[in-house]
Amino acid sequence: MYRARIPLAAAAVVLLTTIAVLLSVRTTLSSAARNEVEKRVERAQATWPSLDLLRGIDLTNETAKFARDEEFGAVFDKKSSDEQRQAAFVAVSARNGRLEATGRKADLVAVVGANGHVVARDLNINANFDDDWKQRYPSVGKALDGVANKDVWSFDGHLYRVGAAPIRSRAGAVVGALVIGYNASGTDAAADRDKLGTEVAYFLDGKIHASSFKKAGSESAEENELSTQLFGESRLADGAVAGNLTAPATLRINNEDYLAAAGPLPGNLTKSKSGYVVLASLTAARASLGGVEFLVLALGIIGMLVAVGAVVLTAMRFLGPLDRIETGVAEVINGNRDYSFDTPSKDFEGLANGLNVMLARLLGRPDPSDDELGGDGDDGNGQRWGGELSVEASATGPQMSPELQALID
Numbered sequence: 001m002y003r004a005r006i007p008l009a010a011a012a013v014v015l016l017t018t019i020a021v022l023l024s025v026r027t028t029l030s031s032a033a034r035n036e037v038e039k040r041v042e043r044a045q046a047t048w049p050s051l052d053l054l055r056g057i058d059l060t061n062e063t064a065k066f067a068r069d070e071e072f073g074a075v076f077d078k079k080s081s082d083e084q085r086q087a088a089f090v091a092v093s094a095r096n097g098r099l100e101a102t103g104r105k106a107d108l109v110a111v112v113g114a115n116g117h118v119v120a121r122d123l124n125i126n127a128n129f130d131d132d133w134k135q136r137y138p139s140v141g142k143a144l145d146g147v148a149n150k151d152v153w154s155f156d157g158h159l160y161r162v163g164a165a166p167i168r169s170r171a172g173a174v175v176g177a178l179v180i181g182y183n184a185s186g187t188d189a190a191a192d193r194d195k196l197g198t199e200v201a202y203f204l205d206g207k208i209h210a211s212s213f214k215k216a217g218s219e220s221a222e223e224n225e226l227s228t229q230l231f232g233e234s235r236l237a238d239g240a241v242a243g244n245l246t247a248p249a250t251l252r253i254n255n256e257d258y259l260a261a262a263g264p265l266p267g268n269l270t271k272s273k274s275g276y277v278v279l280a281s282l283t284a285a286r287a288s289l290g291g292v293e294f295l296v297l298a299l300g301i302i303g304m305l306v307a308v309g310a311v312v313l314t315a316m317r318f319l320g321p322l323d324r325i326e327t328g329v330a331e332v333i334n335g336n337r338d339y340s341f342d343t344p345s346k347d348f349e350g351l352a353n354g355l356n357v358m359l360a361r362l363l364g365r366p367d368p369s370d371d372e373l374g375g376d377g378d379d380g381n382g383q384r385w386g387g388e389l390s391v392e393a394s395a396t397g398p399q400m401s402p403e404l405q406a407l408i409d
Helices: 005-067 070-075 081-101 138-144 186-196 221-233 236-241 282-288 290-333 346-363 402-408
Strands: 108-113 118-121 149-155 158-168 174-183 199-204 207-211 249-253 256-263 274-281 383-386 389-392
Touching: 005 149, 005 158, 005 174, 005 186, 005 256, 005 274, 005 282, 005 290, 070 081, 070 158, 070 174, 081 108, 081 118, 108 138, 108 158, 138 149, 138 158, 138 174, 158 199, 158 207, 186 199, 186 207, 199 221, 207 221, 221 236, 221 249, 221 256, 221 274, 236 256, 236 274, 256 282, 274 282, 290 346
Parallel strands: none
Antiparallel strands: 108 118, 108 174, 149 158, 158 174, 199 207, 199 274, 249 256, 256 274, 383 389
């Protein structure tokens, strides 16, 4: 094992290098993953208001188009309030039926009178009747002033995107307003996620009303933990409620690290504590780069196996034969003068033959024959070869000094 210290040292160097490279790669990849996710979140945060603006324009135009239908203007030609209510209910129900046929059924379609009070809505003829929406929702007052608009409402405990547009008589006077609203849903959030490439959630009054995490009509674990982070630990929602875009922050949601950024819902006439948050998983981004770490680890393991293999091969080819020669030397030292070194391997054949010839000369024995040395015979010049060592022929036999002879005797 002592002779194997160089291969073992090489294996140790490979191990330490692998660990150092793995830690360096992990740090580099983790930083790269965070930068990539941060850019994606910031891009989504900046893009979402434009996306919502287009959605708001579409809702405003749709509401204004329906409000121009003569049927709505005719509602206020009715003499009695009951007749107006009945005509308004028929009109809103018909319009929502048309929306449903296109896959866009509204959650709220209502007619409001010139005084800002509800005449009728689609749910049933008595729902919200005579409620003062002008007082409650500035967007209704804006519509009664003749301007179609979009707003976000907290309605029946839910977050609604609402379009309001003026209803005009045949003479062009504003006689009421049409309101069309959609409850913000997980479907909307999922559609935004597909466009933005990040998870999306909408919140209002300290509660998440919809998110792309939503599962099967109930709140998901991710949504619950996100709510805790937004309104509790990180207070990320506070900046959005104040009207600001927040810097990306790290949130821990369902045992995953996320980067999240929030902002206010744009284009609202009604001041509300509402906003949106976009977020992307850091854990998932790092996991996607795990293949590189595995490659580094695999290369390190292969290097270790090569080093260990080098130890084994070295032991089999060199160290074992050397041990046999050392054993033979020890035999001679311990007085075994008849010991003959065998050839442990081709690599040490010359050394073994040389030791045998040396012993023969020192002990006064005849030189070993070619067969004993494992050589190939005489080369024609009076020399015998044993491996890599040549022994000159002598007619008088080996010559020894008197001192050597005395030592042998």
